[in-house]
Amino acid sequence: MAEISALAFKWAGEHLLLLDQRKLPDEEVWLKCETDEEVAKAISAMVTRGAPLIGITAAFGIVLAAKQAKRKGLSIQSELERASQVLINARPTAVNLSWAVKRMMNIAKQFQHLPEDKIVGRLEEEAIAIYREDCEANRRIGEYGAALLPENCKVLTHCNTGALAVSDLGTALGVIRTAYRQGKVKFVWVDETRPFLQGARLTAWELLKEGIPFKIIVDGAAAWLMQKGLVDAVIVGADRIARNGDVANKIGTYMLAIAAKRHNIPFYVAAPISTLDISLPSGDQIPIEERNENEVLSWHGVRIAPKDARAFNPAFDVTPAELVKAIITDKGVAFPPYEDKLVKLVHSD
């Protein structure tokens, strides 16, 4: 039985352990998931997060569902149908989630004639393959992206796109890590990324571990730093990229892209090929998750706003392709106009 011990999750064959990212950087608490419902709940509550990582996590959720069906003597195929819906519905915006679940379901269908043991084994192999491919994708994204950055670069990033969001190096943070190791990136500005503070809590935690120099800023300060000449490039991840190159990513990304455009600062998006949704002609069709208002109104159980105040909490926004200098994938870099290139990348080997 293959075991996986990644920064954000551990798999040892019978359950999935997820690092509870809501509790970072204060505590490192691991949550044990034994069923697909528990995995879906953990994704929905943002115990685990990051588009590629929720794809990997959901794949293991399917494995858990198959194992449970076998134990309980239920039909694997119908249990997987149920589990796939539960998992896909956990969060709507990141397409990696449904991408991974569909890939797992294809395996289940393809091998449905095999004995149950074999189906389960084949599903587990596939989940592990999704993880391993993402590790490799991270490495390639890192190399492709680092090549685009200038020497002595001060880079600004939003949200967390590191090992806590993917399998390994990271997407945007993988590019930053790789470019730092090459001596190209000198400094990182970390958007704190309200409301969930993935930048201040998670990206800062990863950068500290690696010794990469950085400072945290409030999200509203990014344009001012650009005006002061303190930012050479912006690089972010993505939760879904439409065929025309429109990019859904963490709320605040669009505003950052507008500011970068004004200052002629290159704005890069880094994501594995599983983030491309070429079935959608443009970003208009990407479903944007609206999360609970309490994520804005409270922090760590402490209410910020007056008792009767309400909030609106869209978790993502869509950055139009025209603001994106390049999309860095594990299969290569696409420059505008994106449509043909993205379709080609998806279909290439």
Next chain:
Amino acid sequence: MAEISALAFKWAGEHLLLLDQRKLPDEEVWLKCETDEEVAKAISAMVTRGAPLIGITAAFGIVLAAKQAKRKGLSIQSELERASQVLINARPTAVNLSWAVKRMMNIAKQFQHLPEDKIVGRLEEEAIAIYREDCEANRRIGEYGAALLPENCKVLTHCNTGALAVSDLGTALGVIRTAYRQGKVKFVWVDETRPFLQGARLTAWELLKEGIPFKIIVDGAAAWLMQKGLVDAVIVGADRIARNGDVANKIGTYMLAIAAKRHNIPFYVAAPISTLDISLPSGDQIPIEERNENEVLSWHGVRIAPKDARAFNPAFDVTPAELVKAIITDKGVAFPPYEDKLVKLVHSD
């Protein structure tokens, strides 16, 4: 002895009571200041805040310094020289602070031949006049600004520019209040305004009191709301406006102005004439306060970021005049190009 009981401060002749805005909306705690040093400390620590309000507060700080000098048998003129430096140094960006202190010092100089009692009385009258004029300025700004807004308007604002930031109605929030009473403003989007959360804590508190419908958003969500057609106008206050119309205001304002420009949404600035600094040719010369990084790294004593993480915390940014649709003052509205108009407004009666 004239008494003043405003929302954010009380003056009863011997001391200044300041509503501790750091503790809102949880508690309404009043801080007693008996010396200019205490007033300066309260301004510096943001017990009290808002460009016009720190001007008014500093004027009463000068009165307290004069009263103390008289009690202690010290020279009023030299004590006021000392106090004026202490107060002006409390915060660098809002010009209303030095404007009010200089106005008080002119009075001290003008009446230096009078007996001490009279000088003190004259200073107190002047501080009260500064307050009263600001109330009147608020009313005028409200009227001028409301006239610019369209019917059925959804307005977005940043920071707090209400009765907690000025004497009375507010500057940008005064415009919103006035337009709401006229039935023009239907809804307000409130930027939470990191790091100090003046929007989520203070503007929300004021809007709730008045029953004006609103929702809080994270600062990074503003551009997305604009793209979705949910914002008809943006209106903010100012801490200092240079002769060419460049506007220093709370960090995040510049990013908001860039986003508004992209969406062809009018971006208005509302401020009393005391916020204009026509001695500065452009915003480049406005000193931008850098505040303690812990305002970003912690909230309510709870650390957000990892222990060794650092932050950069500029409190203000400068929005270039070209992004500002109009500057609404108590002496009238200026449209671009601003230079001649702002100079004329300052010198008009």
